[in-house]
Amino acid sequence: MRKAIRENPGFGMIEIVVGVSIISFALFGLATVGQISIRLSEESSNNTRTAFLLEEGVEAVKIMRDTSWQNISALADGNDHYLNFNGTTWATTTADTFVDGLFERKFKLSGVNRDASSQEIVASGGVSDSGTKKLDVSVSWRSQTGTTTKTISTYITNLF
Numbered sequence: 001m002r003k004a005i006r007e008n009p010g011f012g013m014i015e016i017v018v019g020v021s022i023i024s025f026a027l028f029g030l031a032t033v034g035q036i037s038i039r040l041s042e043e044s045s046n047n048t049r050t051a052f053l054l055e056e057g058v059e060a061v062k063i064m065r066d067t068s069w070q071n072i073s074a075l076a077d078g079n080d081h082y083l084n085f086n087g088t089t090w091a092t093t094t095a096d097t098f099v100d101g102l103f104e105r106k107f108k109l110s111g112v113n114r115d116a117s118s119q120e121i122v123a124s125g126g127v128s129d130s131g132t133k134k135l136d137v138s139v140s141w142r143s144q145t146g147t148t149t150k151t152i153s154t155y156i157t158n159l160f
Helices: 002-007 011-067
Strands: 082-085 090-093 103-114 127-143 146-157
Touching: 011 082, 011 090, 011 103, 011 127, 011 146, 082 103
Parallel strands: none
Antiparallel strands: 082 090, 103 127, 127 146
16 A cells, blocks of 8 residues: 555645646636626616616606696707706706716607697608607616616607
C-alpha cells in the first residue's frame, strides 16, 4: 500500500483541483442565475408601475376634462404636457416632472377629424371636431439596458 502512494504522489492533488473547479463553476452559475432573477424582477416591477402610471395619466386628464373642457381645449396640440398633482387637483405643466424620481410621464393632445356623413373618426380628411381630442400618454424610464417607453392612446370628448 505504501508503495502505491509513493508511485502516484500527484493523484490526490488532481482530484482536489477538479473538485474545486466543479464547485466554482456551480457557484458561478448560481450567482449568474441570481443576477438574472433580480434584473427580471426589477423589469417586471417597472412594467407594472408603468401600467398604473399610464392609467392614472389617462384618468387625470379625464378629471381635468370633467372639471372644464377649457382645461383640455386650451392646451396646444402636439406639445408635451406634464401632469402635476398638488394634493387636491390635477394640473398641467410644461416643466418635465418625474414620478418617484424614475418615471417620466407626459401626454400629447391632437385634433380629431370626423367623416361628415358617418361622424366616425378618420385619419385624414373629414371635418375637424373641436369637442374631441386624441390623447397619448407615455411613461419612460431608464434601466441598465437603455430607456424604455410605454404609451397608451385614447380619445376624450367634451361631455358637458
